[in-house]
Amino acid sequence: MVAAGASYEARAFGVRSGTPLRAAARRCPDAVFLPTDPAAYAAASDRVMATLRRFPVLVEVWGWDEAFIGGDIDDPHALATGMRAAVATETGLSCSIGIGHNKHQAKIAARYAKPGGIFQLTAGNWTELMADQPVGALWGVGPRTGRKLAELGLSTVADLAAADPAALVDRFGERMAAWLPALARGAGDTGIATEPRMARSRSREVTFPEDLSDRTEIAQRLAALARELGRDVVDAGRRVTRVAVKVRYRSFFTQIRIRTIHGGPTTDPAEIERTALTVLAEKFDLDRPVRLLGVRADLALEPCGTGGSDLG
């Protein structure tokens, strides 16, 4: 069990998202531990997004607690101030706003804005603020890429910004090789998608308190997950194209095996369950203790139904 998030007070003690609960309790003995409440987060999120949409801007929802605001804005600082005030008045919540010429800059600016402030990152102050940062500070560069870049002698944003894409191609492929140095120079996407995205997949997974060794029990637990998932997907009015099964063993070694549904996309939960069980039986070694089981359904991009627009 790990913390999904932590208050700023708890963060001061070294507790953050992903910290095991045991470690969190050790570092911060006075911490209050709350269960997750997805429905409450969704409701609060809806209210915040509705507040933002009242401004004459484009709003792209980016998860529960983030949004990109787009537009040709004369005075972004004034806009941000107005938005923060409106969100506070209408929802009682505090938010931070980062301003930039693209999503990447805005995203990083928002870090500087926290907690509960406004910060602007531009071509003008990008270099000053970012040049000496580790490459991992860039949005989209994680620990793995950071390590690979370090092996090439590129550890800071400035190093990467000056790197020759040709020198990165072998390691990262054509696209990434071109993208990474641009990212380091502050480039980024500017598109704002106001329409809700059509989900590509839906999944369920569970880590067991005690590893599972009994094959029958493993199959039963997977079947139960598949049934829950099937219900979700049907409720959402979507069709399933592929079913993936995920198994994590005691060693933390994790495998995903996938199968395309024969005969085209399905809405039949029984078929989802059956496919998951087949994949489990045919493609996994179940002689080792299992720590986690998961099922994922990949979804057809066209909703099911007979041409109606019941998803409005």
Place this chain on the structure above:
DNA sequence: TCTGGGGTCCTAGGACCC
């Protein structure tokens, strides 16, 4: 940091067909 749950996108290689 003995390591949750829910997602997205990209790449590489094999199979198969023309």
Place this chain on the structure above:
DNA sequence: TCTGGGGTCCTAGGACCC
């Protein structure tokens, strides 16, 4: 029988983000 190229579908796996 061997050879080559291109296209498409499929799976595995890597990586990142919240």
